[in-house]
Amino acid sequence: MLSRVKYDLTMAEAARGAGGARIDLLVVAAMVDHGARVLDVGCGDGELLRLLESRGVDGRGIELSREGVNECVAKGLAVVQGDADTDLAAYPNDAFDYVILSQTLQATRQPRVVLEHMLRISRRAIVSFPNFGHWNIRLQILLGGQMPRTRNLPYAWYETPNIHFCSIKDFRALCFAVGAKMDQAVALNAWGRQMRLKMPWWFWNLFGEQAVFLLSRRA
Amino acid sequence: MADATTTLDLADRTREADHPHSPVVRFGADKPLRLDAGVDFAPLQIAYQTYGTLNAERSNAVLICHALTGDQHVVNTHPVTGKPGWWETMVGPGLPIDTERYFIICPNVVGGCMGSSGPASTNPATRLPWGLDFPVITVRDMVRAQAMLLDYLGIDSLFAAAGGSMGGMQVLQWAASYPQRVFAALPIAAATRHSAQNIAFHEVGRQAVMADPDWRGGRYFAHGTNPRRGLAVARMGAHITYLSDAALHRKFGRRFQNRDNPTFSFDADFQVESYLRHQGITFVERFDANSYLYLTRAMDYFDLAGDYDGVVANGFRDTPTRFCVISFTSDWLFPTAESRAIVHALNAAGARVSFAEITTDKGHDAFLLDEPELFAIVRGFLDGAARSRGLRA
Structure with a gap:
């Protein structure tokens, strides 16, 4: 289920950088220090883990879908079949330098618990998610009167694995609620390009199609 | 048998x-x-x-x-x-x-x-x-x-x-x-x-071996016997645990073995019976009965946590x-x-x-x-x- 979301993003011809890697993954990877130990929760087919390992990162993954896991292991990646909602509890405190939740938050049953576990397992967490506050989504509800469907989120409401959508503003509120420090936040526009301008949050919340947050645990 | x-x-x-x-x-x-x-x-x-x-x-x-x-x-x-x-x-x-x-x-x-x-x-x-x-x-x-x-x-x-x-x-x-x-x-x-379930299965297998009169308290070599029937039964039981309901059904279903009707006897009417008997018989050709006791016991005792x-x-x-x-x-x-x-x-x-x-x-x-x-x-x-x-x- 988690992986399907990511596969869709892959198939949706998500914007790719010069090396062919997805821009959102490049943004995530750029936040990780060389040589760090990283856990990628909902790692899909392992594209991010491969990118990280090519940059000298010691990467591990959890993936719910059997196909995703088997593909990763066959690539030589250290990935276990598991569920973000139940299996993060098995990891000890401070086991990693970063825990990454890439395009998976909205598919978890308990996003808050998952985020709390992430910040327990590691001092730093990176979360990327589709921004439900994007103008296109707002317009679809406002004018169309229907649950929105986009290039990156193509499911009908009755079959979507995405059960906990949030906007950038909502996610900030969750960060405050769990006491996470926001060290860095990046919004990607509809073309997957980073929005570089220093803009206020409301602007990001309206025009950012995806968001990537680097969080840290308050000491 | x-x-x-x-x-x-x-x-x-x-x-x-x-x-x-x-x-x-x-x-x-x-x-x-x-x-x-x-x-x-x-x-x-x-x-x-x-x-x-x-x-x-x-x-x-x-x-x-x-x-x-x-x-x-x-x-x-x-x-x-x-x-x-x-x-x-x-x-x-x-x-x-x-x-x-x-x-x-x-x-x-x-x-x-x-x-x-x-x-x-x-x-x-x-x-x-x-x-x-x-x-x-x-x-x-x-x-x-x-x-x-x-x-x-x-x-x-x-x-x-x-x-x-x-x-x-x-x-x-x-x-x-x-x-x-x-x-x-x-x-x-x-x-x-x-x-516990696996220890239980092993115990059934061991008891089958030891219940065979030819086992002779483990000294079958000295008596020139071999607890074939006991070991074969142990193997038949164990073999079922190595398969699955679905696999057995796919392979054998309820099909009869070389006959169209039940014989109303305890012959191997069903293919699955015949298959298990074959498994048992071929196993005893190559495997020592006491060895089966020792190795199943070794598995039963295995508990990594116990050492740590x-x-x-x-x-x-x-x-x-x-x-x-x-x-x-x-x-x-x-x-x-x-x-x-x-x-x-x-x-x-x-x-x-x-x-x-x-x-x-x-x-x-x-x-x-x-x-x-x-x-x-x-x-x-x-x-x-x-x-x-x-x-x-």
């Missing part, structure tokens, strides 16, 4: 135990095997097979640990049955465990009956088979003996240790006992401990070994939950671990069968590990 005819007499069987069709290494009283039962066992004989070539750096050795009813004949014709090796789908030139790339070693476990010291071997003190005088052994004892073999072969560190079922238990024990000597560990359809204050993860603290744990959806003997428990322990220990569950209806025995997904995963895991170890492709 029909009278089992066997192609081998007892002398032949003890001959394979003492003088097998495999290279052997013998350790004398100066190098005893220290057993968990508190015995220093000597002399010790270990029979083994090797395939492929050890490289100059001695860094490409792969230890294959066989399961309860397996032996060291992984990919060569079996000297007793004449059948192909038990893992010809996995091991060989160009196969996932590539004999052109790796040097593969498979020893017969201690307590086995194919040339390593066991209850069918001759006790040098009496010049008779050990029988029940052979000390009870554990999975850890098997692994200690294997470590002695590797010392003898001059192999300090294994590139990989791989095995399914009881073989997977040995792989886990290897990683726990000798973390510096195992670069990559591949436990398949395994568990950190034998469950009740916490499996303590056995893998700071392990440098990388793991690939594999389970099968229809395996109810070593279900996925057991593999997941291994993974959780390894995660808690911070180990580098992969875990995949393979969809199949073939049950526990799937690790021996043609499972393309299994092969792709094993190949990918070993290739990745080989790159990290700097092995040439």
Whole structure:
């Protein structure tokens, strides 16, 4: 289920950088220090883990879908079949330098618990998610009167694995609620390009199609 | 049960135990095997097979640990049955465990009956088979003996240790006992401990052997008998646990064997009965009844947590070994939950671990069968590990 979301993003011809890697993954990877130990929760087919390992990162993954896991292991990646909602509890405190939740938050049953576990397992967490506050989504509800469907989120409401959508503003509120420090936040526009301008949050919340947050645990 | 005819007499069987069709290494009283039962066992004989070539750096050795009813004949014709090796789908030139790339070693476990010291071997003190005088052994004892073999072969560190079922238990024990000597560990359809249900199944098997009057308190060699019927029944019962309801139904359904109607007797009317009887009969040709008691007991005693204050993860603290744990959806003997428990322990220990569950209806025995997904995963895991170890492709 988690992986399907990511596969869709892959198939949706998500914007790719010069090396062919997805821009959102490049943004995530750029936040990780060389040589760090990283856990990628909902790692899909392992594209991010491969990118990280090519940059000298010691990467591990959890993936719910059997196909995703088997593909990763066959690539030589250290990935276990598991569920973000139940299996993060098995990891000890401070086991990693970063825990990454890439395009998976909205598919978890308990996003808050998952985020709390992430910040327990590691001092730093990176979360990327589709921004439900994007103008296109707002317009679809406002004018169309229907649950929105986009290039990156193509499911009908009755079959979507995405059960906990949030906007950038909502996610900030969750960060405050769990006491996470926001060290860095990046919004990607509809073309997957980073929005570089220093803009206020409301602007990001309206025009950012995806968001990537680097969080840290308050000491 | 029909009278089992066997192609081998007892002398032949003890001959394979003492003088097998495999290279052997013998350790004398100066190098005893220290057993968990508190015995220093000597002399010790270990029979083994090797395939492929050890490289100059001695860094490409792969230890294959066989399961309860397996032996060291992984990919060569079996000297007793004449059948192909038990893992010809996995091991060989160009196969996932590539004999052109790796040097593969498979020893017969201690307590086995194919040339390593066991209850069918001759006790040098009496010049008779050990029988029940052979000390009870554990999975850890098997692994200690294997470590002695590797010392003898001059192999300090294994590139990989791989095995399914009881073989997977040995792989886990290897990683726990000798973390510096195992670069990559591949436990398949395994568990950190034998469950109550599995101990129960084993007990039924052992009771079937011991209930056969030909068992003679374990001294059947001296009496010139062989508890064939008991061992065959044990094998029939166990064999069911290696399969699955779905696989049995797919293979046999309720079909009759060479007849159109029931005979209203206790003949093997159903194909599944006939198949099980065949499994039982062929098993007793090659397997020693007492050995079956010893090896099932060793599995029953296996409990890694017990050696580490009740916490499996303590056995893998700071392990440098990388793991690939594999389970099968229809395996109810070593279900996925057991593999997941291994993974959780390894995660808690911070180990580098992969875990995949393979969809199949073939049950526990799937690790021996043609499972393309299994092969792709094993190949990918070993290739990745080989790159990290700097092995040439």
